[in-house]
Amino acid sequence: MVKEIFFNYLPTESNIYGTEIDMKAVKIAQYLYPKANLQYGDIRQYSPVLSGDIVFGNPPFHLEWGTKEAPVSSQMYYCKKAYQVLKNGGLLVLLVSESFLSDDFSNKGDIEEINHMFNLIVQFSLPADAFKEYGVTSFRTKAMILQKKSQYVTERPYTTELEVLKRPQEIYQTYVLPVLQERRKNAANIYFECQNTDLEAKQKQVFQEKTVKLLFDIKRNRNIAHKAGLAEAILQKYLKQTKPEELSWQEWEKIKIQPEDVLRKLKGILSSANKTYRNEIRIVKTTYGFKEKDYRENGTDMNLGSINSFVLSKREVPGFEQFLKKKRREFALQETSFEKMKQDDKIAEYLENWHVTSQMTGEVKYLNAVQKKEVNKLLQKRYAALQFSMGTGKSLCTLAMAQYRMKYNPVRNISLSAQPWQSIIHGKKYWKTIRLIFTVFGRGRT
Numbered sequence: 001m002v003k004e005i006f007f008n009y010l011p012t013e014s015n016i017y018g019t020e021i022d023m024k025a026v027k028i029a030q031y032l033y034p035k036a037n038l039q040y041g042d043i044r045q046y047s048p049v050l051s052g053d054i055v056f057g058n059p060p061f062h063l064e065w066g067t068k069e070a071p072v073s074s075q076m077y078y079c080k081k082a083y084q085v086l087k088n089g090g091l092l093v094l095l096v097s098e099s100f101l102s103d104d105f106s107n108k109g110d111i112e113e114i115n116h117m118f119n120l121i122v123q124f125s126l127p128a129d130a131f132k133e134y135g136v137t138s139f140r141t142k143a144m145i146l147q148k149k150s151q152y153v154t155e156r157p158y159t160t161e162l163e164v165l166k167r168p169q170e171i172y173q174t175y176v177l178p179v180l181q182e183r184r185k186n187a188a189n190i191y192f193e194c195q196n197t198d199l200e201a202k203q204k205q206v207f208q209e210k211t212v213k214l215l216f217d218i219k220r221n222r223n224i225a226h227k228a229g230l231a232e233a234i235l236q237k238y239l240k241q242t243k244p245e246e247l248s249w250q251e252w253e254k255i256k257i258q259p260e261d262v263l264r265k266l267k268g269i270l271s272s273a274n275k276t277y278r279n280e281i282r283i284v285k286t287t288y289g290f291k292e293k294d295y296r297e298n299g300t301d302m303n304l305g306s307i308n309s310f311v312l313s314k315r316e317v318p319g320f321e322q323f324l325k326k327k328r329r330e331f332a333l334q335e336t337s338f339e340k341m342k343q344d345d346k347i348a349e350y351l352e353n354w355h356v357t358s359q360m361t362g363e364v365k366y367l368n369a370v371q372k373k374e375v376n377k378l379l380q381k382r383y384a385a386l387q388f389s390m391g392t393g394k395s396l397c398t399l400a401m402a403q404y405r406m407k408y409n410p411v412r413n414i415s416l417s418a419q420p421w422q423s424i425i426h427g428k429k430y431w432k433t434i435r436l437i438f439t440v441f442g443r444g445r446t
Contacts, residue, residue: 016036044081046081051087052090054086056093057093059077059078061075065249075096078094079113079146089147089148094144094146098142104160118149119146119147119155122145122163122171123143123144123163124142124143124164124165124166124171150190152186211235211266214231214270215231221270227272234265238257241257281294283304290305290317310324311324333381334381343377351404367393375400
């Protein structure tokens with residue numbers, strides 16, 4: 001969490017705690033500062049025994065941590081980790097890329113989280129060549145100073161505005177010193193506040209209370225008392241789980257049991273106590289087809305076939321006539337050739353008004369008549385392919401289609417494949433100019 005270069009400026013060596021994933025840096029720091037409490041390891045596995053007054057850090061830039069279902073950027077993860085480590089009113093000093101939390105719209109969710117955890121003291125840009133001695137001659141970075149929230153310190157909401165870089169002593173006198181003085185003035189109140197606001201301890205306590213109640217309800221219900229052993233096994237499996245050494249942190253985050261998983265399974269066991277049966281067999285829709293569901297106590301469900309088979313055979317299913325009619329319309333449209341397709345008025349209106357603005361040059365780009373005509377047809381089909389030659393606006397059309405899908409269709413992410421690596425490089429430069437959020441994958445490069 002703390003690079004060894006910061007240690008030169010800290011007063012008491014034994015009060016320094018930190019973790020570093022670079023083994024060479026750890027060994028050098030341990031040699032130079034033998035009394036400091038330094039560890040080699042991943043920040044995601046770091047669990048200090050004490051809370052700190054200040055956290056310094058230079059988190060990895062633009063990495064995706066967490067899981068696919070709940071992704072989190074490396075910078076945001078660092079802020080959340082610092083929130084767990086800091087005392088109330090403590091300071092977090094970060095060196096991050098200038099794009100981090102720079103846009104009120106695209107970073108709205110993360111900014112709301114930051115506002116929930118911290119007050120913004122100040123943030124300012126660093127020179128583009130600040131890291132030229134490390135071989136980086138032009139990269140925009142900024143320094144951020146945040147304060148963990150407390151009811152006894154002044155509220156300072158986050159803003160994307162950057163202050164003009166000043167001398168270190170001026171930054172300290174103008175921004176940091178007043179914050180430290182306010183914290184010292186309310187030190188007693190903040191101390192007792194910390195004893196009552198340990199978020200992780202509270203979450204564990206709530207989880208424990210819920211599991212105890214659920215286990216008690218399962219054991220006392222004669223219909224499901226025989227499942228009490230299973231319920232306890234589910235809880236113990238969660239409590240005793242450990243990360244296998246051969247798994248990476250990302251893989252472990254995907255498969256490890258979460259508290260909500262335990263609660264969901266225990267509630268499922270409890271809800272089965274009063275399961276009702278009825279003398280009824282109904283046709284229901286599954287994810288990919290239809291089946292006869294038997295609601296009798298010893299009934300057996302029977303699959304009737306996939307949705308595609310019903311669409312192609314024109315068989316009807318009682319209660320699902322409108323659904324199949326819609327699917328057949330979609331299939332008929334999919335089978336229609338591009339030459340015979342007509343323009344969709346709703347899509348045409350969207351494409352007529354659609355445009356994108358370059359954040360660097362201010363240039364506004366629209367689709368031309370040919371592009372609008374072809375994109376209109378593409379968007380009407382679920383599956384389609386269109387080949388454009390070089391220089392005819394592939395990137396612009398792709399962006400227009402992607403944003404339409406995100407707005408009007410149940411789509412969470414857009415995937416783009418390109419054969420030559422040069423196409424990806426061109427796309428990255430283009431997408432950055434319009435401040436589009438994207439991730440590039442390819443043979444170890446992201």
